[in-house]
Amino acid sequence: MKRGVINLLLLFSLPVFCNSQEAIYQFQRDDSLLKKQWFELSSSKKDALLKKLDKKDAADYKEIYEERLKEVGSLLKTSRAVTEPIAHQYLQSLVKKIIDANPELKGTDARIFFTRDWWPNAYSMGDGNIAFNAGLMVFLKNEAELVFVLCHELSHYQLDHSGKAINKYITQMNSKEFQSELKKLSKQQYGRRRQLETLAKSLAFDNRRHKRENEAEADRQAFTYMKNTGYDVNGIQSCLQLLNEVDDSTVYPPLDLQRILSFDSYPFKKKWILKESSIFSQLGADDGELTKAELDSLKTHPDCITRIELLKDSIQSVAKGKEFLVNEPLFNKLKHEFFLEIIEQNYRQGNLSRNLYYSLQLLQANENLPLAIYSVSRSLNDIYESQKNHKLGSRIDKEHREMREDYNLLLRMLSRIRLEEIKEINEHFCRKYLSIMKDNEAFMKEMKRTRLFASAN
Amino acid sequence: MKKIATIACLVLITMASAHAQKLTIDNVHKMDLRNASAIREGSEVKGYYFFYVSDKIDKRTNEYTLQITDENLTKLKDIKFQDSKDISIIESSFNGSDLIFLFYNEKDRTFEYQVFGADARKKFSYHRQLSKKEERYLEESYLSDDEDQTYKGIYPIDGKGFISNMPSREDKDFTFQIDFFSSEKRKQWTYIPTAGGKRFIGDYLGSYNGVVYIEVLKLTSALDQKPESYVIGLNLETGKQVFEKSTEKSKYKFYPASMSVLNNGKAYLFGEYFDPNGNIGKDKSLGFAFWEMDEKGNVISEKYNSWDLELGKFLSVSSKGKIDDFGFMFLHNIIQTADGSIFAVGEGYKKVASALGIISKIATRGGGGASVTKIKVTDMIMIKFDKDFNVKGATIYDKNSNNHEMPSGAAYVSTPLLGKLVKSYGGFDYSYMQWNKDYSSFTVCYSDYVRGKDYKGTTFNSLTYNEGKVSTDKINTKTKSTWSIVLPGRQGQVLLMDYYKKEKKLDAHVEKLN
Numbered sequence: 001m002k003r004g005v006i007n008l009l010l011l012f013s014l015p016v017f018c019n020s021q022e023a024i025y026q027f028q029r030d031d032s033l034l035k036k037q038w039f040e041l042s043s044s045k046k047d048a049l050l051k052k053l054d055k056k057d058a059a060d061y062k063e064i065y066e067e068r069l070k071e072v073g074s075l076l077k078t079s080r081a082v083t084e085p086i087a088h089q090y091l092q093s094l095v096k097k098i099i100d101a102n103p104e105l106k107g108t109d110a111r112i113f114f115t116r117d118w119w120p121n122a123y124s125m126g127d128g129n130i131a132f133n134a135g136l137m138v139f140l141k142n143e144a145e146l147v148f149v150l151c152h153e154l155s156h157y158q159l160d161h162s163g164k165a166i167n168k169y170i171t172q173m174n175s176k177e178f179q180s181e182l183k184k185l186s187k188q189q190y191g192r193r194r195q196l197e198t199l200a201k202s203l204a205f206d207n208r209r210h211k212r213e214n215e216a217e218a219d220r221q222a223f224t225y226m227k228n229t230g231y232d233v234n235g236i237q238s239c240l241q242l243l244n245e246v247d248d249s250t251v252y253p254p255l256d257l258q259r260i261l262s263f264d265s266y267p268f269k270k271k272w273i274l275k276e277s278s279i280f281s282q283l284g285a286d287d288g289e290l291t292k293a294e295l296d297s298l299k300t301h302p303d304c305i306t307r308i309e310l311l312k313d314s315i316q317s318v319a320k321g322k323e324f325l326v327n328e329p330l331f332n333k334l335k336h337e338f339f340l341e342i343i344e345q346n347y348r349q350g351n352l353s354r355n356l357y358y359s360l361q362l363l364q365a366n367e368n369l370p371l372a373i374y375s376v377s378r379s380l381n382d383i384y385e386s387q388k389n390h391k392l393g394s395r396i397d398k399e400h401r402e403m404r405e406d407y408n409l410l411l412r413m414l415s416r417i418r419l420e421e422i423k424e425i426n427e428h429f430c431r432k433y434l435s436i437m438k439d440n441e442a443f444m445k446e447m448k449r450t451r452l453f454a455s456a457n
Numbered sequence: 458m459k460k461i462a463t464i465a466c467l468v469l470i471t472m473a474s475a476h477a478q479k480l481t482i483d484n485v486h487k488m489d490l491r492n493a494s495a496i497r498e499g500s501e502v503k504g505y506y507f508f509y510v511s512d513k514i515d516k517r518t519n520e521y522t523l524q525i526t527d528e529n530l531t532k533l534k535d536i537k538f539q540d541s542k543d544i545s546i547i548e549s550s551f552n553g554s555d556l557i558f559l560f561y562n563e564k565d566r567t568f569e570y571q572v573f574g575a576d577a578r579k580k581f582s583y584h585r586q587l588s589k590k591e592e593r594y595l596e597e598s599y600l601s602d603d604e605d606q607t608y609k610g611i612y613p614i615d616g617k618g619f620i621s622n623m624p625s626r627e628d629k630d631f632t633f634q635i636d637f638f639s640s641e642k643r644k645q646w647t648y649i650p651t652a653g654g655k656r657f658i659g660d661y662l663g664s665y666n667g668v669v670y671i672e673v674l675k676l677t678s679a680l681d682q683k684p685e686s687y688v689i690g691l692n693l694e695t696g697k698q699v700f701e702k703s704t705e706k707s708k709y710k711f712y713p714a715s716m717s718v719l720n721n722g723k724a725y726l727f728g729e730y731f732d733p734n735g736n737i738g739k740d741k742s743l744g745f746a747f748w749e750m751d752e753k754g755n756v757i758s759e760k761y762n763s764w765d766l767e768l769g770k771f772l773s774v775s776s777k778g779k780i781d782d783f784g785f786m787f788l789h790n791i792i793q794t795a796d797g798s799i800f801a802v803g804e805g806y807k808k809v810a811s812a813l814g815i816i817s818k819i820a821t822r823g824g825g826g827a828s829v830t831k832i833k834v835t836d837m838i839m840i841k842f843d844k845d846f847n848v849k850g851a852t853i854y855d856k857n858s859n860n861h862e863m864p865s866g867a868a869y870v871s872t873p874l875l876g877k878l879v880k881s882y883g884g885f886d887y888s889y890m891q892w893n894k895d896y897s898s899f900t901v902c903y904s905d906y907v908r909g910k911d912y913k914g915t916t917f918n919s920l921t922y923n924e925g926k927v928s929t930d931k932i933n934t935k936t937k938s939t940w941s942i943v944l945p946g947r948q949g950q951v952l953l954m955d956y957y958k959k960e961k962k963l964d965a966h967v968e969k970l971n
Contacts, residue, residue, distance in 0.1 A: 173481070182481070193512035193520060276894060277553040279496065279504045279525060280533045282575040390932050393953070393966035398529040415950070418923055419971045 025371050027344055028084035028337070035083050038111050038129070039076040043069060045109075045127055060170045065127075072129050075115060079348055082114035082134070082341070087334055091132070093326045094147055098154065101228035110157055112150065116338070116345035118354065120246045124153040126162025134338035134345075138251050139242055142323035143331055144235025148226055155221035161214040168210070172203070215301045216310060223314050232321040237308050244304035251339055252361040254406040257413065260364050263428040269421070272413040340368060343375055352386065353396035355379050357410050370440055373433045377446040380426040384453055387419055426450045488522065491545055495945060498551040498613055500891040502528055502945050506558070508546045514539055523558070525577075528947045529967055534577045541565065547600065552613030555580065555640035559611065559621070561600065566592050570621070572640050581643050585636075590626040612661055614693065617641060620669060622661045627651045633659035635671060637696060646696030650689075656681070663716035665724040666752040667693045672704075672713050672726075683736055686712055688726065690754050700754025707759060709733055711746045717793040719844065723757070725749050727791050727799070730761055741785070744768060745801060747846040760846035768840065771851035780805065783853055784835050787876040790890045794922065795897040797844030802901050802920075804885050805835035805853075806876055809860070832861045832879050834886060837903060839920065839927070854920060854929065856886060856905040888917075891948040898923040900949050900970055905931075917943040917951065919970040930971040938964070 046065045053061050075081045082088060095112050099105045112130040120136040130153045132146075140146050156162065172178060181199065185192055219236075227233050242249075262268035301307070324331065343362065346355040359375035362368055386392040392414075397403070399411045417425075430447040437443040492508040504527045512520035521544075523536040543564035550557050556573040570583040587595065610622040618639040625634035627649055635648040650657045656676040663670055669691040674684040690700040704711040714728035729742035744763035748756050764774045773781040780786065784807030793799045809831045837854040861884040863875070879885060885903075892899035901920040907913065914935030921928050934941050938955035946952045946967050955964045 190513050190515055271895075271897075277498060277503070277551075279527060279551055279556060280573075280575060280577045281554070283534060283577050387969055388971060390953070390968045393968040394964075398531065398967070400531060415967075415969070418949075418969075419928075 025337075025340060025368055028082060028087060028341055030079065030081070031083040031085060031088070034088070035076045035081055038113075039073060041109075041111065042072045042076070042127055042129060057170050057174055060174065061166070064166055064170075068125060068127060072125060072127065075113075075129070075131060079345060080115050080117060081131070082116060086330070087114055087337075090327060090330050090334065094143065095150060095154075097229050097231075097325060098147065098151055098225055101230070102225050105154065105158065105225070108154070108158070110154060112153075114338070116341045118342045118346065118358075120243070122149045122153055124156040124162065126157070126160075126166070128157060130154070130157065134342050136246075137338050138335055138342070139246055139249060140335070141238065141242075142232075142235060143326060143328070144231040144233075144321070144323045145239040145242070146331070147229060147231045148222060148233075148236045148239045151222035151225040152218050154225065155218040156214070159214070159217060159221060161218070165207070165210065165214075169207070212301060216307070219307055219311060220314075223311055227318050227321075230321050230325055232323050233315050233318045234320065235323065236311055236315055240304045240308050250361070250404070252365045254404070255357065255360055255364060255410065257360075257406070257409050260360055261425055261429070263425075263432060266424050266428045272416050272421075273409045275412075340371060343371075347375070347379070350395050351397070352379055352383050352392075353407075353411055353414055356383070356414075357407055360410075370437065370443070373437055374440065374443045374446065377426060377430055377443060377450070380422060380429065381446055381449045381453070383414065384419065384422045384426065384450075387422065423450065423453050427454060491521075494546075494549065496525070496549045496551050496556065498553060500889070501893065501948050502891075503551045503947070504528055504533065505530065506546070506549055510542075511537065513542075517542055525556070528950075528952075530952070530965055536573075536577070536579075544569075548611045550611040550613050550619055552617070552619060552640060553615050555618075557611060557619050557638065557640070570619075570636075570638050572619075572638065574640075580640065581638070583636075583638050583645050588626065594624060594626045594631065610661060614664055617693070618644075620661055620664070622659060622671075625649055630655055630657070632657040635659065635661070635669070635691065635696075637669070637693065648691055648696050648698070650675075658684075660714075662688070662713060662726060663718070663724070664693060665716070665718055668699060668752040669693055670716055670724070670726070670750075686710070688713065688750070688754070690752065699752070702750070702754040702756065704748075705733075707756070709743065709746065709761060710735060711748065711759075713748070714788065715791055717791075717799075719793055720795065720797055723749055724751070725793070727801075729788065745791075745840075745842070745846075747799070747842075762842065762846065762848050767848040768851060771840075771848060772853075780838075780853075782835070783807075783838065784833070785876065786838055787880065787885065789885070789887045790901075792890065792892055792899050793896065794892075794899065795895055796925065798849070799842040799844075799846065800899070800922065801840040801842070802887075802890060803838045803840075804887050804903075805838060806832050806879055806885075807835065808875070809833050832863055832875060832884065833858050834861065834879065834884055837887070837901070837920065839901070852927070856903070856918065857907065859886070859906070889945055891945065893948045898949065902945070902951075902970075921949060921970055928971060932968070932970075 046069050049065060050058070050062055091112060091114055095110075099108065109128050110130055111128050112132065114137065115131045115133050117131075117133040118135040119133060120139060122130070122132045122136055124130045130150075132149065132153075136149070137146070140149075185195055185199075188195070223233065223236060226236065257273065258268045258270075339358070339362070343355060343358040346352075346358065356376065356379040359372055359379055363372035363376060383392060383396075386395050396414050397407075397411055399408045399415065403411070427450050430443075430450055433443075434447070489510040490507060491510055492506075494506060495502045496504045496506055504525060507524040507526075509522045509524065510519045511522040514520055518539055519542045520537060520539050523538075523546075525533045525536070527533055540560075541562055541564065544560050544562045546558050547561045547568075548559040554575050558571050558573075560569040560571065561567075562569070566587040566589070568585040568587065570585075571579055572581045572583075574580045610620075612620045612622070614620060614637075618637055618641065621634075621636040621638065623634055625632050628651075630651050632649055632651055637644075637646050639645065650659070650673065653675060655678055658674040658676075660672040661669070662672055671689050671691065673687055673689055675687070676684040685703070686705050687701055687703045689698055689702075691697065692699050704713060709730040710733055711726075711730045712728045713726035716724060716726050718724050726748045728746065730744060730746035731740055731742055742764075744761060744767065746762075747760045749758040750756055762768060768774055772783075775781075783805040785805065786803040787806055788801060788803045791799065791801045835858045836856055839852050839854070840848065841850040841852075843849050861879060863878065886905060888902040888904060890899060890901045899922050903918050905916045905918050907916055912933050912935070914933060917932045917934050919930045921930065932943065932951070932953070934943055936955055939958040940956050942954045944952040944954065950967050950969050953966055953968050956962070957964070
């Protein structure tokens with residue numbers, strides 16, 4: 001009954017924006033009861049697991065399971081996990097398709113949900129919780145690709161890869177041989193580090209090899225599940241291809257900072273993004289201490305190209321299925337909405353640089369203009385306030401060679417720009433879009449805030 | 458720096474395994490931090506280094522890990538090598554492309570300068586053997602634990618190499634040694650003045666058109682109150698002396714503190730000037746002077762701004778150079794900005810009577826005890842000159858004053874020399890000054906202590922000049938953490954570190970000064 005009332009409330013929730021010229025976007029409202037229930041289920045499952053344990057290694061397992069539950073809590077007790085009814089039910093429909101087509105999965109206690117996290121990933125936590133990040137969803141082309149990922153993660157859970165890995169780790173760490181080796185080394189006066197490193201490397205290589213084997217096994221099992229569903233198994237190949245290139249991909253074209261934050265009466269200052277001298281500027285990505293062979297051995301997944309090769313014959317042996325079986329328009333709608341959710345989630349979590357980055361991308365693409373404009377002005381105001389109070393450092397990312405180039409330029413600008421310059425940019429920005437946004441209450445509030453900063457100085 | 462070393466130790470402690478009783482790879486593996494410091498390109502922090510003993514190879518040999526991070530503490534590279542167990546890092550510098558470290562082997566009495574290129578590979582090593590006399594002298598000065606880096610001196614020459622300036626002993630003479638270490642090719646030269654004096658003090662001023670400028674004070678003895686002052690020019694390629702120019706034979710006695718190459722491409726020396734018959738050991742300066750000097754040592758122009766006339770237009774200054782309420786000015790640094798303006802940054806101090814000293818004198822019937830002299834350190838000051846070296850303004854920045862008891866005998870020391878004493882005891886609140894590459898902006902940092910309604914404790918303060926405007930900012934350094942430290946970052950930024958003992962957490966983040 002309670003849930004019905006809440007659902008009614010969700011349906012009648014107030015819109016974020018009032019703009020007669022463009023469709024209103026309402027941020028997703030989650031079903032918090034569901035999240036609470038799922039967390040309680042996770043917690044009960046953890047307690048049940050602990051009760052079954054042998055006293056000998058119980059402390060080690062307890063530490064790992066509690067750490068895992070903490071991670072589950074960071075998803076289900078926050079706005080990271082998506083339980084908004086439409087998005088959530090859509091995902092459950094796809095999961096139902098997989099379960100109905102594969103009797104061995106009937107009765108699974110897997111709890112699968114989208115998250116609003118920006119990085120492209122999906123993962124099984126080992127206790128039944130399976131997360132599917134919005135940051136991956138925004139790149140997918142069809143339901144077939146989505147279903148492959150679900151099948152892959154369900155396979156990990158069904159094959160209990162996580163549980164087996166935990167057992168192996170604890171058994172190994174507590175084994176007489178390992179402890180004796182460590183004791184010997186702890187008493188050794190000379191050459192200890194090198195031998196410890198050798199020991200650590202052999203453990204890491206062994207663990208990672210097993211992880212890669214698990215990934216390959218999950219792929220094979222995922223294929224088996226997927227071919228029974230009626231979905232086109234070519235989605236496996238296109239999905240793996242996408243994952244291979246995803247680090248270099250963006251939903252929108254790269255940000256042209258110098259154009260989007262330049263105004264006639266306040267042009268962009270090149271010195272904000274001028275590259276300066278840096279230590280070891282010619283250091284290559286492969287200039288680390290490990291050899292290429294060692295780096296390859298530390299990978300947790302086989303290369304996507306290798307994964308495709310391993311499944312190619314199987315894929316070709318199955319007749320072509322469908323790319324969509326549940327709801328194509330909703331799939332596409334959610335893809336787009338999740339980008340907006342990512343923007344807002346970054347704001348909620350206090351990552352102002354990423355919030356600004358995605359908002360500017362949206363603005364540049366001329367999409368969801370009211371949201372983009374509002375989000376940019378709000379972000380700039382928060383950046384101003386944070387910098388004034390010496391809190392900005394913990395609310396923006398730092399430039400790093402592994403980040404995208406256009407994001408690094410924004411970060412460089414944020415690390416250089418002075419307080420009054422932030423205020424000037426926002427003032428000019430708000431003035432530029434005032435004619436479009438004058439009826440938008442949220443935007444006008446941000447504009448007023450900008451003016452207050454100006455008058456305070 | 459001690460502060461960074463302490464922090465790094467705590468980082469290692471917090472990273473230790475929670476399983477104190479059961480053995481794990483983490484708690485068996487130990488790394489001892491030997492040195493840590495900021496890596497600077499001139500005044501700008503470009504990164505940090507942490508020098509660990511990561512393993513013992515045998516009785517005499519350690520394995521070291523030299524960890525280099527960027528200015529955000531992001532690790533760039535771990536450089537591992539084996540060397541004697543007696544080495545430590547004394548200094549480092551960055552010249553825009555290459556990095557240099559000075560290693561000191563205490564047992565063998567050797568210096569080794571190691572140069573690393575932009576690809577993080579070692580390019581060259583330069584060795585120097587110290588005599589016992591040299592080592593003893595250096596231990597009193599250059600090698601002493603000096604957090605303010607008073608003696609430290611490796612200076613970058615953009616893209617070419619590094620200049621090192623350190624005290625030196627040559628037979629009975631106390632002098633200094635200038636070394637140039639090339640980062641382009643294996644090349645080095647050395648310059649050590651010994652002729653005509655017993656003591657030489659050398660200050661590196663800068664380089665211009667292939668010439669290295671050094672300000673030299675030549676003393677006939679340790680008690681010489683009238684040292685001879687001159688500027689020498691050394692050819693950057695060969696180390697040969699190209700000129701020697703006295704700074705005392707002109708209209709006034711001039712003591713250059715630093716050098717800048719202006720927007721017009723010319724080099725200028727600036728510092729304080731004294732009466733032509735004066736004594737720098739005793740007298741107060743008459744004001745600020747600016748000399749244009751070419752690479753042959755010719756003085757092209759001279760400009761003098763006196764305290765009472767030119768500066769007196771902006772401040773209430775007595776003829777003896779004392780500013781009302783502020784006291785005497787101790788010059789910390791001078792800089793010329795891209796728009797041609799010149800700024801002198803200083804701090805005020807004045808003598809006050811010490812109650813403790815007076816009581817002590819009475820109790821001992823004048824026989825000894827505490828000094829009757831106390832120094833009150835007052836406010837910060839910034840004096841602005843235009844590109845023609847005319848005084849354009851002077852601003853005093855208030856801060857809370859603080860007092861320092863001076864050692865016995867201080868009452869007899871002249872006020873200017875007292876300023877140097879206060880500096881040597883770390884009595885001033887001034888911390889450092891940084892400027893950006895194109896000199897369009899600079900920041901002066903200093904500490905203070907406030908007793909407000911909302912906050913009582915130390916603060917980290919800054920004055921930032923940017924595109925013609927000066928802004929002030931303040932960070933309260935007392936937080937909810939167990940302790941907090943503010944470290945220099947790149948210009949206009951600081952690295953804030955908060956350690957939470959209960960949570961064993963070290964939070965480090967870079968913040969901008971406004």
